[in-house]
Amino acid sequence: xxSGKHVMLLALLCVGxxxxxxxxxxxxxxxxxxxxxxxxxxxxxxxxxxxxxxGHLSARSPNDPNHFYMSRARAAGMVTVADxxxxxxxxxxxxxxxxxxxSERFIHAExxxxxxxxxxxxxxxxxxxxxxxxxxxxxxPVSHMAGxxxxxxxxxxxxxxxxxxxxxxxxxxxxxAALAKTLxxxxxxxxxxxxxxxxxxxxxxxxxxxxYAEVNARILMExxxxxxxxxxxxxxxxxxxKKSPMPQ
Amino acid sequence: xxSGKHVMLLALLCVGxxxxxxxxxxxxxxxxxxxxxxxxxxxxxxxxxxxxxxGHLSARSPNDPNHFYMSRARAAGMVTVADxxxxxxxxxxxxxxxxxxxSERFIHAExxxxxxxxxxxxxxxxxxxxxxxxxxxxxxPVSHMAGxxxxxxxxxxxxxxxxxxxxxxxxxxxxxAALAKTLxxxxxxxxxxxxxxxxxxxxxxxxxxxxYAEVNARILMExxxxxxxxxxxxxxxxxxxKKSPMPQ
Amino acid sequence: xxSGKHVMLLALLCVGxxxxxxxxxxxxxxxxxxxxxxxxxxxxxxxxxxxxxxGHLSARSPNDPNHFYMSRARAAGMVTVADxxxxxxxxxxxxxxxxxxxSERFIHAExxxxxxxxxxxxxxxxxxxxxxxxxxxxxxPVSHMAGxxxxxxxxxxxxxxxxxxxxxxxxxxxxxAALAKTLxxxxxxxxxxxxxxxxxxxxxxxxxxxxYAEVNARILMExxxxxxxxxxxxxxxxxxxKKSPMPQ
Amino acid sequence: xxSGKHVMLLALLCVGxxxxxxxxxxxxxxxxxxxxxxxxxxxxxxxxxxxxxxGHLSARSPNDPNHFYMSRARAAGMVTVADxxxxxxxxxxxxxxxxxxxSERFIHAExxxxxxxxxxxxxxxxxxxxxxxxxxxxxxPVSHMAGxxxxxxxxxxxxxxxxxxxxxxxxxxxxxAALAKTLxxxxxxxxxxxxxxxxxxxxxxxxxxxxYAEVNARILMExxxxxxxxxxxxxxxxxxxKKSPMPQ
Numbered sequence: 005x006x007s008g009k010h011v012m013l014l015a016l017l018c019v020g021x022x023x024x025x026x027x028x029x030x031x032x033x034x035x036x037x038x039x040x041x042x043x044x045x046x047x048x049x050x051x052x053x054x055x056x057x058x059g060h061l062s063a064r065s066p067n068d069p070n071h072f073y074m075s076r077a078r079a080a081g082m083v084t085v086a087d088x089x090x091x092x093x094x095x096x097x098x099x100x101x102x103x104x105x106x107s108e109r110f111i112h113a114e115x116x117x118x119x120x121x122x123x124x125x126x127x128x129x130x131x132x133x134x135x136x137x138x139x140x141x142x143x144x145p146v147s148h149m150a151g152x153x154x155x156x157x158x159x160x161x162x163x164x165x166x167x168x169x170x171x172x173x174x175x176x177x178x179x180x181a182a183l184a185k186t187l188x189x190x191x192x193x194x195x196x197x198x199x200x201x202x203x204x205x206x207x208x209x210x211x212x213x214x215x216y217a218e219v220n221a222r223i224l225m226e227x228x229x230x231x232x233x234x235x236x237x238x239x240x241x242x243x244x245x246k247k248s249p250m251p252q
Numbered sequence: 253x254x255s256g257k258h259v260m261l262l263a264l265l266c267v268g269x270x271x272x273x274x275x276x277x278x279x280x281x282x283x284x285x286x287x288x289x290x291x292x293x294x295x296x297x298x299x300x301x302x303x304x305x306x307g308h309l310s311a312r313s314p315n316d317p318n319h320f321y322m323s324r325a326r327a328a329g330m331v332t333v334a335d336x337x338x339x340x341x342x343x344x345x346x347x348x349x350x351x352x353x354x355s356e357r358f359i360h361a362e363x364x365x366x367x368x369x370x371x372x373x374x375x376x377x378x379x380x381x382x383x384x385x386x387x388x389x390x391x392x393p394v395s396h397m398a399g400x401x402x403x404x405x406x407x408x409x410x411x412x413x414x415x416x417x418x419x420x421x422x423x424x425x426x427x428x429a430a431l432a433k434t435l436x437x438x439x440x441x442x443x444x445x446x447x448x449x450x451x452x453x454x455x456x457x458x459x460x461x462x463x464y465a466e467v468n469a470r471i472l473m474e475x476x477x478x479x480x481x482x483x484x485x486x487x488x489x490x491x492x493x494k495k496s497p498m499p500q
Numbered sequence: 501x502x503s504g505k506h507v508m509l510l511a512l513l514c515v516g517x518x519x520x521x522x523x524x525x526x527x528x529x530x531x532x533x534x535x536x537x538x539x540x541x542x543x544x545x546x547x548x549x550x551x552x553x554x555g556h557l558s559a560r561s562p563n564d565p566n567h568f569y570m571s572r573a574r575a576a577g578m579v580t581v582a583d584x585x586x587x588x589x590x591x592x593x594x595x596x597x598x599x600x601x602x603s604e605r606f607i608h609a610e611x612x613x614x615x616x617x618x619x620x621x622x623x624x625x626x627x628x629x630x631x632x633x634x635x636x637x638x639x640x641p642v643s644h645m646a647g648x649x650x651x652x653x654x655x656x657x658x659x660x661x662x663x664x665x666x667x668x669x670x671x672x673x674x675x676x677a678a679l680a681k682t683l684x685x686x687x688x689x690x691x692x693x694x695x696x697x698x699x700x701x702x703x704x705x706x707x708x709x710x711x712y713a714e715v716n717a718r719i720l721m722e723x724x725x726x727x728x729x730x731x732x733x734x735x736x737x738x739x740x741x742k743k744s745p746m747p748q
Numbered sequence: 749x750x751s752g753k754h755v756m757l758l759a760l761l762c763v764g765x766x767x768x769x770x771x772x773x774x775x776x777x778x779x780x781x782x783x784x785x786x787x788x789x790x791x792x793x794x795x796x797x798x799x800x801x802x803g804h805l806s807a808r809s810p811n812d813p814n815h816f817y818m819s820r821a822r823a824a825g826m827v828t829v830a831d832x833x834x835x836x837x838x839x840x841x842x843x844x845x846x847x848x849x850x851s852e853r854f855i856h857a858e859x860x861x862x863x864x865x866x867x868x869x870x871x872x873x874x875x876x877x878x879x880x881x882x883x884x885x886x887x888x889p890v891s892h893m894a895g896x897x898x899x900x901x902x903x904x905x906x907x908x909x910x911x912x913x914x915x916x917x918x919x920x921x922x923x924x925a926a927l928a929k930t931l932x933x934x935x936x937x938x939x940x941x942x943x944x945x946x947x948x949x950x951x952x953x954x955x956x957x958x959x960y961a962e963v964n965a966r967i968l969m970e971x972x973x974x975x976x977x978x979x980x981x982x983x984x985x986x987x988x989x990k991k992s993p994m995p996q
Contacts, residue, residue, distance in 0.1 A: 131470050171488070172492045234883075237913075239913035379715055379718050388728070417735035418739065693980055
């Protein structure tokens with residue numbers, strides 16, 4: 005196993021690494037963990053999942069399950085180690101200084117509260133996912149890389165909890181909790197007119213699910229125009245989801 | 253706040269900057285303003301909004317509301333400080349020398365005349381916006397990043413003012429004024445068979461609106477193929493437009 | 501006017517250049533002409549018009565109207581000055597040495613024979629143009645950058661001249677002449693199941709027409725899915741074609 | 749002919765090389781062969797055919813027809829000479845050490861068993877090919893670069909051999925043999941909900957077929973939305989397939 009800090013997560017996200025996963029290892033010291041977290045931000049930007057500068061990634065602290073890491077408000081492709089901040093599950097920063105925060109950090113905080121096994125959350129505005137949340141067309145798995153979509157992705161309609169005149173942002177604990185409730189035990193949730201979130205037991209799982217949710221959306225979008233689509237059945241989806249894209 | 257001139261606008265266009273917006277600060281000295289203007293040109297090219305070398309960006313002078321800045325005729329991705337020229341509201345350059353001008357600078361001049369609060373205008377030929385101007389399909393907001401589209405974007409049909417045998421270019425004050433009239437009080441106008449323009453109270457607002465108008469068009473284009481689309485309602489659009497992508 | 505050899509054509513293809521066009525100047529010495537020709541090859545690759553390594557560009561010799569330049573068989577994005585060869589209108593190289601030739605150089609040779617005013621030809625396989633040649637859907641102008649498409653682009657069906665069992669390649673003078681006849685006096689011709697060609701009075705005109713034919717195809721493809729499309733009318737197309745993308 | 753090891757395959761995959769093909773030459777020493785194999789992996793990544801880090805390329809050993817080369821499990825765009833491993837036709841590595849293997853190497857092993865003339869296999873998840881395997885829409889040739897698609901590509905439905913609850917992966921000799929049987933004597937096979945494979949008598953043929961299968965899919969996808977499509981007929985497809993993209 006290569007021990008270089010900066011390339012490790014990149015390697016984990018590719019299939020070439022024989023390294024044990026983060027979850028299987030004892031928690032690495034924070035600096036290595038943060039370095040990998042930064043690389044994961046860059047990967048999300050590189051893959052077009054957070055291409056617009058406004059999505060965000062978080063990771064539960066390996067040292068304290070009631071804390072999570074997230075960048076100060078800045079484009080994922082520009083995040084550096086110095087931008088990473090620590091938050092509590094109320095969404096409050098431990099050391100804000102003069103740094104601007106993402107207003108939607110409550111998406112992350114409330115999911116961590118509701119789902120103890122979740123250790124990472126991606127929030128994305130990827131354009132290819134939006135149409136599914138806008139039209140009632142189910143996002144279901146057509147690629148074996150997206151077995152985790154076995155059950156059609158739930159859609160968060162902010163009007164159901166916030167009424168018809170919100171600003172669309174999940175910027176309060178109440179809205180975050182409602183979103184976490186709609187997410188339930190699933191790995192992905194669409195947000196109508198906004199984007200989507202994936203969760204995982206590790207950064208690599210949440211990130212790779214976000215990447216393949218986007219790929220699956222592109223495939224399904226075109227397949228639906230051609231005719232009747234054969235989806236992965238429940239058994240196929242469940243079995244491949246245990247192996248791919250990232251088991252944990 | 254970082255004081256580096258060249259990276260400032262880039263930072264402002266991303267969410268990472270805690271800097272006060274241009275409009276809130278006292279007008280910076282012209283050189284810094286121009287440096288930022290150049291970076292905004294490059295961003296428009298990088299984001300595919302002015303990808304073909306023929307769109308253009310302008311900014312009202314912070315020193316004289318009857319003047320505006322615009323590059324000499326050259327691709328946005330290649331604009332340098334030395335290319336930026338100053339124009340009066342008649343569209344005439346203060347110091348042309350032997351530099352070639354964009355023939356459609358009257359789009360900008362006439363909008364600045366009609367809309368005192370507008371301080372920046374983008375003119376783009378982005379291919380994903382064109383179909384909306386060609387088919388009568390309304391460009392309405394489906395992404396929360398495009399709340400500014402609340403009212404369906406008006407379409408400028410040059411035939412209505414110029415007749416059936418124009419060269420399609422808004423290359424006179426008369427045509428520019430007609431376009432500004434169709435624009436009215438809205439933030440965006442489609443031009444049939446040509447492109448679109450966005451306006452803003454700041455360069456960052458006009459530029460970010462252009463970027464997200466393009467993203468919204470891509471999303472809507474695909475959503476329309478899937479079925480009935482849930483648009484942002486007027487209240488949602490108005491509230492999010494006050495915050496995102498750039499409040500001013 | 502900048503005199504740098506390598507940047508000149510690039511500049512001409514952007515709007516920033518105040519330089520007189522090639523056709524207006526006295527013919528430059530061959531070395532400068534060839535340097536520009538090489539840059540034009542790179543631009544076609546960069547813009548995705550010759551992205552697959554198998555399209556080609558030619559230019560009539562400024563010194564001998566019965567000769568033209570073309571690269572040896574190699575990807576446009578890799579062409580260097582040393583790859584450029586001179587051919588006669590029979591499609592024969594003046595100095596082949598051991599260099600491999602494009603088998604379809606007869607497209608170019610026969611168009612130069614039939615159209616004395618044409619000084620450059622682009623042959624492209626751009627995927628976005630192909631559907632128009634395959635389905636009978638007319639490629640007509642919807643972008644003001646593509647006024648040259650005023651008359652729907654003719655389609656070359658090789659079966660009409662070569663029968664039902666050709667190898668699809670225009671690799672003989674006879675097939676080239678048939679293609680030139682179908683082209684007639686138009687600026688572009690689609691080839692069913694193969695690609696398209698544009699012609700121009702200059703390299704910059706042929707190249708820019710190829711680039712905007714591709715852009716127009718992308719716009720039209722999506723507009724046709726939305727509903728009834730307003731095309732440029734004949735007068736608009738003719739007037740804008742005199743100015744844009746490149747008058748000559 | 750250039751003798752540089754690293755650029756040779758790249759050159760062969762472009763049309764510029766006058767070099768004899770691999771199959772025509774005596775087998776090069778393993779090191780040169782492997783260097784070319786590595787470059788072919790990079791080309792597949794660069795062209796978006798293996799963009800997700802999970803496809804793979806193999807090549808039958810020029811020294812032993814019962815052996816083949818394949819990278820350890822890692823993204824094609826990152827493969828180096830040191831990653832290339834040798835396998836027998838049972839899919840077993842000759843020298844595994846601690847390297848992780850692609851679980852689907854049996855696709856390659858079983859095709860090499862069933863098709864003695866095949867010397868290279870590509871396995872890809874390219875999103876543009878998937879819809880054809882999902883909907884029953886035939887992948888047939890519409891580009892002259894894809895004459896090898898003359899007969900509509902067969903579709904491997906893993907349920908037919910593995911039942912309704914597989915994990916979708918061809919990770920056993922039995923499943924590989926079933927896939928090879930469905931492939932029959934054709935050059936390409938689609939895998940429902942998974943991807944596709946191309947085969948060739950040389951690395952360059954398998955790789956170039958994979959690239960143009962993807963291009964053809966993009967063209968056909970859009971053409972089908974426009975109306976009735978004219979496909980290459982059998983004679984056209986057969987004749988051009990002997991010349992292009994790579995005869996062997």
